[in-house]
Amino acid sequence: MAKGSIKDRLIYAAMWLALAAPLPIVLVPALTAFNPIEYILRGLGLWGLRLLILGLVITPAARIFNLPVLIRYRRTVGLFAFTYIVLHLLSYVVLDQFFDWNRIFQDILKRPFITIGMGAFLALIPLAVTSTNGMLRRLGPVLWKRLHSLIYLIVPAGLVHYWLMVKADHDSQIVYGAIIAVLLAWRVWDRFQAAQRRKARAAAKAS
Amino acid sequence: MLIRQTPDLTENDVTDKGLYYGRRTFMTAAAALGSTGLLGLDAAQAAPLATVKSPYKVDEELTDPKAIAGYNNFYEFGTDKSDPARYARSLKTRPWTLVVDGLCAKPQRFDIDALMKRFPIEERIYRHRCVEAWSMVVPWNGFPLASLLKVVEPTSAAKFVSFTTLVDPAQMPGQKDDFIKWPYREGLRLDEAMHPLTLLAVGIYGETIPNQNGAPIRLVAPWKYGFKGGKSLVKISLVDKQPQTSWNMINGREYGFYSNVNPEVDHPRWSQATERRIGEFARRKTLPFNGYGPQVASMYSGMDLRKFY
Numbered sequence A: 001m002a003k004g005s006i007k008d009r010l011i012y013a014a015m016w017l018a019l020a021a022p023l024p025i026v027l028v029p030a031l032t033a034f035n036p037i038e039y040i041l042r043g044l045g046l047w048g049l050r051l052l053i054l055g056l057v058i059t060p061a062a063r064i065f066n067l068p069v070l071i072r073y074r075r076t077v078g079l080f081a082f083t084y085i086v087l088h089l090l091s092y093v094v095l096d097q098f099f100d101w102n103r104i105f106q107d108i109l110k111r112p113f114i115t116i117g118m119g120a121f122l123a124l125i126p127l128a129v130t131s132t133n134g135m136l137r138r139l140g141p142v143l144w145k146r147l148h149s150l151i152y153l154i155v156p157a158g159l160v161h162y163w164l165m166v167k168a169d170h171d172s173q174i175v176y177g178a179i180i181a182v183l184l185a186w187r188v189w190d191r192f193q194a195a196q197r198r199k200a201r202a203a204a205k206a207s
Numbered sequence B: 001m002l003i004r005q006t007p008d009l010t011e012n013d014v015t016d017k018g019l020y021y022g023r024r025t026f027m028t029a030a031a032a033l034g035s036t037g038l039l040g041l042d043a044a045q046a047a048p049l050a051t052v053k054s055p056y057k058v059d060e061e062l063t064d065p066k067a068i069a070g071y072n073n074f075y076e077f078g079t080d081k082s083d084p085a086r087y088a089r090s091l092k093t094r095p096w097t098l099v100v101d102g103l104c105a106k107p108q109r110f111d112i113d114a115l116m117k118r119f120p121i122e123e124r125i126y127r128h129r130c131v132e133a134w135s136m137v138v139p140w141n142g143f144p145l146a147s148l149l150k151v152v153e154p155t156s157a158a159k160f161v162s163f164t165t166l167v168d169p170a171q172m173p174g175q176k177d178d179f180i181k182w183p184y185r186e187g188l189r190l191d192e193a194m195h196p197l198t199l200l201a202v203g204i205y206g207e208t209i210p211n212q213n214g215a216p217i218r219l220v221a222p223w224k225y226g227f228k229g230g231k232s233l234v235k236i237s238l239v240d241k242q243p244q245t246s247w248n249m250i251n252g253r254e255y256g257f258y259s260n261v262n263p264e265v266d267h268p269r270w271s272q273a274t275e276r277r278i279g280e281f282a283r284r285k286t287l288p289f290n291g292y293g294p295q296v297a298s299m300y301s302g303m304d305l306r307k308f309y
């Protein structure tokens, strides 16, 4: 990945700025919120989910608009998403529960929405760890791809976590859910198309 | 806690206490603050009230009036806690009629202004515990529900009381969504309704109650989770069967009819053992019956409060 050129550096700088923007977007209003802890906890969770979804947008966008260059930025988006989710978890442990480990473990075991959130978080760890070029090389593209398809479970799990958290009125969850459904459906469709093409090619060869 | 520990305080005791204080009416600082009162609302909404002291007060720091009027669950105006403060201006609270009917000798319609003159308006400082595990300390102004119910004379067939909130999507934009089957309904057992702690609030901090807090009149039962306190009430009915209540209709496993504050019975999705007092960092331990056990626990003796949550 040639990160050297000035243009490249500018693109990355702009991207970092854009992806870091949610931090002040969450933290500044929290200063004057009536329940700042809830505000931070929820804000970080929501931005984590949004960036996970943005990560899912990149591949279809690159293909549909024929911009393979986009794929290079996917990792940065994913790592930012991971960062927000780590901060989300930290704000739960530190701000919300203040290291009440007993309660935290009970919550993880007893409350399905937290159990699912925790599962999604644990599944994200290997993806973050294997995000480097070195790890990609070591695992080989096939295994790496297979491992990273975990994201197709993680994002819906994040949505279920969000869904279960709400008492009533799931309007925004429905919107996020619809976007995720479209992004996953595109992949199913894409693979189906690829299989068709392979079959057609094989048939053409055989005849 | 300054609440008298006797569980048998009657409404008369409270009135006597009011007389003892010489019915000393006092205007709050709100009047002196000019047109935008403590709650930061315009004059039409925030008229000062003449109130009498009451022994029903907790000796804890009062929650910032801006938080009381800015952090609300009042789904008639939207599900975000900042929605009620934003949208409740569209609620017209005058003229307003409260119907009290059902199993009583003298069912009546009460004009809100006449009602507010009919009974001394007491100041009651109560803990307020939301089912979402946050809490406040609110200086309500109002009169005991029992005073009103005695006027209509419940018959011996009356066993429960149901409370109905206004339905008008033009004034209450949240009602355009139908995840709650409007109207919002709440209910109490008759003995709970007659309990001296049970209040019909018409003010907060010595001013008429802000729209987003349930103007012009709302229920407050401080030993129960906040959602039991129906807001912007248009009807109170005496009935013989346990009435349907809104959150119980939405999710009966999570929201029981009684919904007494109970640190030992968790909400399925979160613990009720602790709460965050708005304005504080660390969580506090939640008290059984929100600290009102000495006054109310006897009403539930012999009941399995895990079953009747």
Ligand code: HEM
Pocket (backbone or CB within 6 Å): A038, A041, A042, A043, A045, A046, A047, A048, A049, A052, A085, A088, A089, A092, A108, A114, A117, A118, A119, A120, A121, A124, A154, A158, A159, A161, A162, A165
């Ligand atoms: C992939 C992982 C996760 C994602 C995508 C995620 C996302 C979210 C979202 C979108 C919300 C709701 C935000 C809102 O209402 O605006 C939320 C709330 C929450 N999440 Fe997560 N989360 C994840 C992991 C976790 C983990 C590991 C924990 C704790 C162990 C956790 C605990 C919570 C809590 C306590 C809330 C707030 C509930 C409340 O305020 O009532 N989440 N999360």
